[in-house]
Amino acid sequence: MEVAILDIKGKETGRKAKLSDKVFAIEPNEHAVYLDVKQYLANQRQGTHKAKERAEIKGSTRKIKKQKGTGTARAGSIKSPIFKGGGRVFGPRPRNYGFKLNKNLKRLARRSALSMKATDNAIMVIEDFNFDAPRTKNMIDVLKAIGIQDKKSLIVLGDSNKNVYLSSRNLKTTEVISSSELSTYKILHANNIVFIEGSLEGIESNLS
Structure with a gap:
């Protein structure tokens, strides 16, 4: 599938990003999604x-009263x-709630979550930018330009970008992460996912 690439002013650049069908157009495996989200929440x-x-x-x-x-x-x-x-009888004790999932299942869960978002037209691609x-106002202007300032959004960077990250840290509805931090829970939690153009290659190579 192809998605138009926008600039930070919300206008189409005339270019299109080709999203891999192996990552963004598979038949979702709901059980894999469930297990990956369950593991994420357990680890919290x-x-x-x-x-x-x-x-x-x-x-x-001492014995507090006689037996008979x-x-x-x-x-x-x-x-x-x-x-x-x-x-207390059988009271709670400190424990680790985490459990292990194999890498292939976690990749399948993330591909399934991305495919769900692609089906809902909730994926956007924006050209690389920096501040x-x-x-914070710079990030708000970008969100307004692409029309998601009032929605829960996830912005995925190719590489860590300190200025972009710090500009979004005060925004309750927006989270900025690098492509290596992408998780099934964060994908599903957001209403819209905005991929920076440079992040797509790394995501597709990691998940395909």
């Missing part, structure tokens, strides 16, 4: 939750989970 979890269990509670170890003759249930420790202030200095 800190897993530092902790509750004290019976053995970790400070308290007396009280007319109530037996009780041997004030640290028992049935008493207020006692330990003389970091300035």
Whole structure:
């Protein structure tokens, strides 16, 4: 498929970018997408939750009442989970929620997500640009020119560009990443994906 290349003023340059059918026009594998998004979200979890269990509670170890003759249930420790202030049964412990996925599945998931966006006409290509200095207004002007200033957008750079990145950092609805940081979750999370012209070759070589 072909997409018109725009300049930073939102006008067509007269050139078109050819998007590889192996990356942007495959039959989406929804299960692969699900697994890749699930892994991404699992990796965001800190897993530092902790509750004290019976053995970790400070308290007396004496038997709090005699075994028989009280007319109530037996009780041997004030640290028992049935008493207020006692330990929690099977409480949460620190753990790592991450799990492994093979590289081929992750590539398939990203190709599937990009194909979904291409089907929805949510992919744009803009020619390479740079700013003389970091300035949020410059990025806002570019977004207005291409008509996505009010939409959640993902801008994909070929190489890291400090001025462009810093110019977008204060914008809540826009995220700028390099092509190596592209993930299935970020693709699906954005309403529009804007590829800088120089990023396409690297993305297609990595995912095809």
